[in-house]
Amino acid sequence: SAVISQKPSRDICQRGTSLTIQCQVDSQVTMMFWYRQQPGQSLTLIATANQGSEATYESGFVIDKFPISRPNLTFSTLTVSNMSPEDSSIYLCSVASGRYHEQYFGPGTRLTVT
Amino acid sequence: DQQVKQNSPSLSVQEGRISILNCDYTNSMFDYFLWYKKYPAEGPTFLISISSIKDKNEDGRFTVFLNKSAKHLSLHIVPSQPGDSAVYFCAASAQDKIIFGKGTRLHILP
Numbered sequence: 687s688a689v690i691s692q693k694p695s696r697d698i699c700q701r702g703t704s705l706t707i708q709c710q711v712d713s714q715v716t717m718m719f720w721y722r723q724q725p726g727q728s729l730t731l732i733a734t735a736n737q738g739s740e741a742t743y744e745s746g747f748v749i750d751k752f753p754i755s756r757p758n759l760t761f762s763t764l765t766v767s768n769m770s771p772e773d774s775s776i777y778l779c780s781v782a783s784g785r786y787h788e789q790y791f792g793p794g795t796r797l798t799v800t
Numbered sequence: 801d802q803q804v805k806q807n808s809p810s811l812s813v814q815e816g817r818i819s820i821l822n823c824d825y826t827n828s829m830f831d832y833f834l835w836y837k838k839y840p841a842e843g844p845t846f847l848i849s850i851s852s853i854k855d856k857n858e859d860g861r862f863t864v865f866l867n868k869s870a871k872h873l874s875l876h877i878v879p880s881q882p883g884d885s886a887v888y889f890c891a892a893s894a895q896d897k898i899i900f901g902k903g904t905r906l907h908i909l910p
Contacts, residue, residue: 690843726902728900728902728903729844729900731898734896786893786898787832787834787849787891788834788846788849789898790845790846791843791844793843794841794842
């Protein structure tokens with residue numbers, strides 16, 4: 687299993703600003719994922735971030751709004767840009783073990799936009 | 801369009817009894833079905849999975865049953881323990897994507 691940490695654990699931000707969330711893994715992994723969980727909703731995949739290539743975004747998510755960096759095999763960042771109250775969510779990163787569907791999640795970043 | 805549905809937002813079960821969490825899905829192409837468990841302020845943790853070619857998988861107190869004809873799966877926890885109180889997410893995997901349900905909050909009563 688992998689141990690994943692995220693920073694910050696929570697933040698309150700004003701609309702129109704941007705927040706960068708960091709995800710650190712204790713081992714080298716190829717595939718990292720970013721999810722969003724809006725209040726009362728399921729986890730929704732934002733993008734898949736593989737080291738050495740551009741992130742692959744899911745329908746409804748765009749790079750200008752959620753730019754992702756993946757500089758090495760243990761670290762990734764997700765930026766939530768030009769925030770609005772609708773971006774208030776928990777943002778989680780995860781990594782896949784040997785099998786894609788067995789993912790290990792970080793503790794999440796709880797974002798509130800006012 | 802929800803591909804994975806958990807119709808019970810919450811469930812309360814007496815300690816020592818069986819907890820049964822249910823999940824329905826719509827996409828016949830899913831190849832793995834999963835259950836994740838989440839405690840407050842923590843990320844989800846993988847609990848158990850089942851391949852679409854099987855109908856049962858057991859791991860200690862946890863058993864997952866798959867009924868493909870009904871597009872239904874369930875998680876049985878027996879006996880239920882206080883530490884089982886958490887939110888349980890049903891999920892399904894296809895083409896390297898995982899689709900999650902909204903979760904069921906399980907309360908284990910003393």
